[in-house]
Amino acid sequence: MVATPTYDATRDRVEAYFDRTATKTWERLTSDAPVSGVRRTVRAGRDRMRALMLSRLPKDLSGRRVLDAGCGTGAMTEVLAARGAEVVAIDISPQLIDIAAKRLPEDLVPRVTFQSGDMLSANLGAFDHVMAMDSMIYYTAPDLGRALAGLSERCPHIVFTVAPRTPFLMAFFGLGKLFPRADRSPVMIPHAPKRISEKLLINQCDRTLLKLEQVTSGFYISSCLEMRA
Incomplete structure (x- = not known):
C-alpha cells in the first residue's frame, strides 16, 4: 500500500466519485445499453484497451493467480476467469x-474472489500477473x-495503463485545476514512460518497462505499459 497524503487523498476522491456520483453512468457504459455518441467512443476505446492488455497474457491461465486491480464492473475479471485463472478482483x-x-x-x-478496498494492499498476497486498466491514471508520478x-x-x-502526455490531455489536466476541488471528478494525470521509469529507479532493479500501444477513441485516450521481471 502507498501511504502518502497525496495517494490517500486521490484514492478517497476516486472512491467518492465512483461509489456515489458515477455508479449508474459506469454501469450503463460497461453494459450493452444504448449510450450517446461520445460514450460509444469511450466504450469502444475501453474494449480495445482491454483486448490489448489481455493479449499480453497466455490464453490458458490455469493454475495462475491474477489480480484485477480496479476491476470496476468486472469485464476483465470475467475473461481472466474464463481462461482458467484464480482471480482476485478488487475495486475501491x-x-x-x-x-x-x-x-x-x-x-x-x-474462480473469483471479489473484494472492495485498496488495490495495493499487501494483504492480497502474491500474483503471477497484475492487470490494472485505467485504475492508476489519477495518481502523481511519485505515487505511481x-x-x-x-x-x-x-x-x-x-x-x-496511464494517461499519455498528449497536448489534448495536458490542456484538459490544466483546465481541471481551475475548478474547486469539491466540484470536480478525479482528474487524469498525464505521464511519460521515461518519468515513470525514473520514479521506479528502473535501472537499479531487475525490471523492464515497455510502452506497448496508445489507444485513442474519441474522448478515450490511454497508453498501455508492461513491466516484467
Missing part, C-alpha cells in the same frame, strides 16, 4: 463490486512509482 467502490459480482456467469464464480514498485515485489508481470 463497493457498488461497482456488487455490479461485477452480479454480472459474473455462475460457472465462473468459484511507489505503487508499481510495491506490486513488483509480489508479482513478476504487471500490465497497466
Whole structure:
C-alpha cells in the first residue's frame, strides 16, 4: 500500500466519485445499453484497451493467480476467469463490486474472489500477473512509482495503463485545476514512460518497462505499459 497524503487523498476522491456520483453512468457504459455518441467512443476505446492488455497474457491461465486491480464492473475479471485463472478482483467502490459480482456467469464464480478496498494492499498476497486498466491514471508520478514498485515485489508481470502526455490531455489536466476541488471528478494525470521509469529507479532493479500501444477513441485516450521481471 502507498501511504502518502497525496495517494490517500486521490484514492478517497476516486472512491467518492465512483461509489456515489458515477455508479449508474459506469454501469450503463460497461453494459450493452444504448449510450450517446461520445460514450460509444469511450466504450469502444475501453474494449480495445482491454483486448490489448489481455493479449499480453497466455490464453490458458490455469493454475495462475491474477489480480484485477480496479476491476470496476468486472469485464476483465470475467475473461481472466474464463481462461482458467484464480482471480482476485478488487475495486475501491463497493457498488461497482456488487455490479461485477452480479454480472459474473455462475460457472465462473468459484474462480473469483471479489473484494472492495485498496488495490495495493499487501494483504492480497502474491500474483503471477497484475492487470490494472485505467485504475492508476489519477495518481502523481511519485505515487505511481511507489505503487508499481510495491506490486513488483509480489508479482513478476504487471500490465497497466496511464494517461499519455498528449497536448489534448495536458490542456484538459490544466483546465481541471481551475475548478474547486469539491466540484470536480478525479482528474487524469498525464505521464511519460521515461518519468515513470525514473520514479521506479528502473535501472537499479531487475525490471523492464515497455510502452506497448496508445489507444485513442474519441474522448478515450490511454497508453498501455508492461513491466516484467
